[in-house]
Amino acid sequence: MTSASHHSEITLRVNGKPHTLRVDHRRVLLDLLREDLDLTGSKKGCDHGQCGACTVLVDGRRLNSCLLLAVTLDGSEITTVEGLGGDGEEPHPLQRAFLDRDAFQCGYCTPGQLCSAVGMLAEAAAGHPSHVTGPETPAGPPVALDRTEIRERMSGNLCRCGAYPRIVEAIEDVI
Numbered sequence: 001m002t003s004a005s006h007h008s009e010i011t012l013r014v015n016g017k018p019h020t021l022r023v024d025h026r027r028v029l030l031d032l033l034r035e036d037l038d039l040t041g042s043k044k045g046c047d048h049g050q051c052g053a054c055t056v057l058v059d060g061r062r063l064n065s066c067l068l069l070a071v072t073l074d075g076s077e078i079t080t081v082e083g084l085g086g087d088g089e090e091p092h093p094l095q096r097a098f099l100d101r102d103a104f105q106c107g108y109c110t111p112g113q114l115c116s117a118v119g120m121l122a123e124a125a126a127g128h129p130s131h132v133t134g135p136e137t138p139a140g141p142p143v144a145l146d147r148t149e150i151r152e153r154m155s156g157n158l159c160r161c162g163a164y165p166r167i168v169e170a171i172e173d174v175i
Helices: 029-036 093-101 110-125 147-153 164-174
Strands: 007-014 017-024 055-058 061-064 077-079
Touching: 017 029, 029 055, 055 110, 061 110, 093 110, 093 164, 110 147, 110 164, 147 164
Parallel strands: 007 077
Antiparallel strands: 007 017, 055 061, 055 077
């Protein structure tokens, strides 16, 4: 009796570059990014999808990479904090705003906060309502982002240092 293979070849486009890898079916995206591609910006916080330190963009949507099996992402476009600035010449406007507003202390959560903020701004621009916007609000025109809306939409990203006011200010600077 032969055992089934527990590995598959997948191709991911990470920060604009294609990568073909043979991955164990149990391997999560966070470990693949950090260990195989040496992209260590995304952090392993809780390893349970509750802190947001591992947040990356998958096909433009913000997701917790510690919960995503890499094998399920074949063909996906992944953007990590290292890829937010595009060509790497200039930082993303949110990265600049975080620096200008001192929106971090220890910096551990910052990569996840940045990726989540980029995804959140795209969701609001596409008209996706949040809990604050109200369930009766259909998806449609862009959602106006005030402080309450920003806090709600960023609530999945924890900061143990408590830099929340500065994070909200930095996000306000780019909207």
